[in-house]
Amino acid sequence: MTEDEIRAAHLAALTDVAPDLSADDIGPDDHLQDDLELDSMDVLNLVAALHKATGVDIPEADYPQIATLRLAVPYLARRMAA
């Protein structure tokens, strides 16, 4: 997957977990909890959806690394390459 494809997959997963959000309104530095108002169950569901879309298993300790789109895309790319 290219970074653009990863970004699209991430946005699709995010707006599926939190359909009150629209992909156009999510900024690269918006924080999942502080700005987009996801709660901890939403984050778990997002992690599960990202796993399904990319095959990457994200351990709890890495959750801060997916806290914004700008952090998550390179993180997922790195993990997919590994």
Added chain:
Amino acid sequence: MAFETIPKPEDVRASAALTDEIRAHFTWENARAMLAGLPGGKLNIAHEALDAQVAAGHGGAPAMTWLGKDGTRREFTYEDLRAQTARFANVLYAHGLGVGDRLYGLMGREAELYIAALGTLKAGLVFSPLFSAFGPEPIRTRMEIGEAKALVTTASIYKRKVAPWWRDLPSLKAIFIVGDEAPEGCVALGPAMAAASPDFAPVPMDPEDTALIHFTSGTTGKPKGAVHVHGAVAYHAMTGRFALEMAPGRRYWCTADPGWVTGTSYGIIAPLVNRVHMLVDEADFDLDRWYSTLQTEKIEIWYTAPTAIRMMMRAGDAAAAPYDFSALRFLASVGEPLNPEAVVWGKRVFGRPFHDNWWQTETGGIVIANTQAMDIKPGSMGKPLPGQVAGIVERDGDGVRECKEGEIGELALRPGWPSMMRAYLHEQARYDKCFVGGWYLTGDLAMRDADGYFWFVGRADDLIKTSGHLIGPFEVESALIEHEAVAEAGVIGLPDETAGEIVRAYVCLNPGFEPSEELEKSIRGLARRKLGPAVAPREVVFRNTLPKTRSGKIMRRLLKARELGLPEGDISTLESDES
């Protein structure tokens, strides 16, 4: 598999605040003797929490360490909080507010929330906390029921959740905004506090005067405002010691948000009344942040919730291994039953087991608990605290029958402890319905074993327990049918290994709408905007019709039984079935 009882060593037993000796001789006078009080039999929760501590010479003792999301750290002594809450009380009076007026708090765990709560009580106003992740609808409903006179919030929450409608609420006289600037029509709290005097004598209140209103969900109808009084503080003082091992100077962390009753009773009042050094973390759950906070803040007493504990368990023992938890002396959990695996896991990872306890919004404080001196049966909520009489009963005509040992029935309590709710605001009939045959009926199903330990079984009604929050299906259904496509909705809780239960909705569509993934997301999206993520359904499924009684009530219990493959029970009232 059955879990073995975790025995307590003799030294732990001997160190406990609640020994068998104290338990045997307890009277309510012992609890009231823990308070300073005010002349003439009066008292004030804020006086017990702050002013009395300062008057006794402990003004310099650390009261609250506050950790901001961004890494900021603020320290408050008892004198700091006394002065700040006095300023806040003066600001309220300067804006024409007075004794008995209801002020709502609506913000995350900012230091100002704690100051506002205690300043409100000090001034003799009534404080009602709202969960900041609520959407605009639950906020508005609760402020309407309570005829809110004032609100304390942040500029961001105000703009998103309050600004569009508050002018339609005639009771509302003042909105205070944290910080130095405020939108038009609101008061900026920063400059107002700075200009106010740091002296304010706590208003002497009658022990039966209202102090707090905590909203809780109902199965039908609107949320209920449980009314709590200043005299409840005797119970907060006592249970903080007996059930949570609070003592002056101990470092204590309650992870609950003051938007819910635990975060007020045990996140503000009980710790300060017991002069502990409490930690407040503004951030939500984050694995490494929590582990390092336990270590670096040398937390001794930790009161947290099953959902968070299960998230830590998911991360595995290795994630906890690098940290030093040796300061911990007592771990407790509340919100929903803690599964036995989690109790045992706590002992392995933290060196001490979690002590589960049980209570609810209406009880105002911990009622049934595993205490430090007790052996723990993993999965049990423990035994009633001193002064409490608990029973298992079955409704029987106009009265109740007491169940035998091991028999499942409704958990019931003999009323009369200091922090018991005094009313549901403006809802006498709903309040009266809670009391039958001299018992307060809790709505929880439970059983008592041969050793007197109580075990939670489930809810007796349709309320949903998710991540420690009690959700009323009616409130969720009402929001769902505001979607143009939704004709009817039935909402239930389904078991979830992390959250306890998750909210699932079954909807029937209006003519002209067809089920689709897009529509499912659109309905869920609307519910999240109106209700907030904690209350909105995580799943929406489509049905042609829903099972209903003759009177047209949706049979949620049947939806749930079918989903879980359980017996359908009595379906004699079923008129039209689902399809």
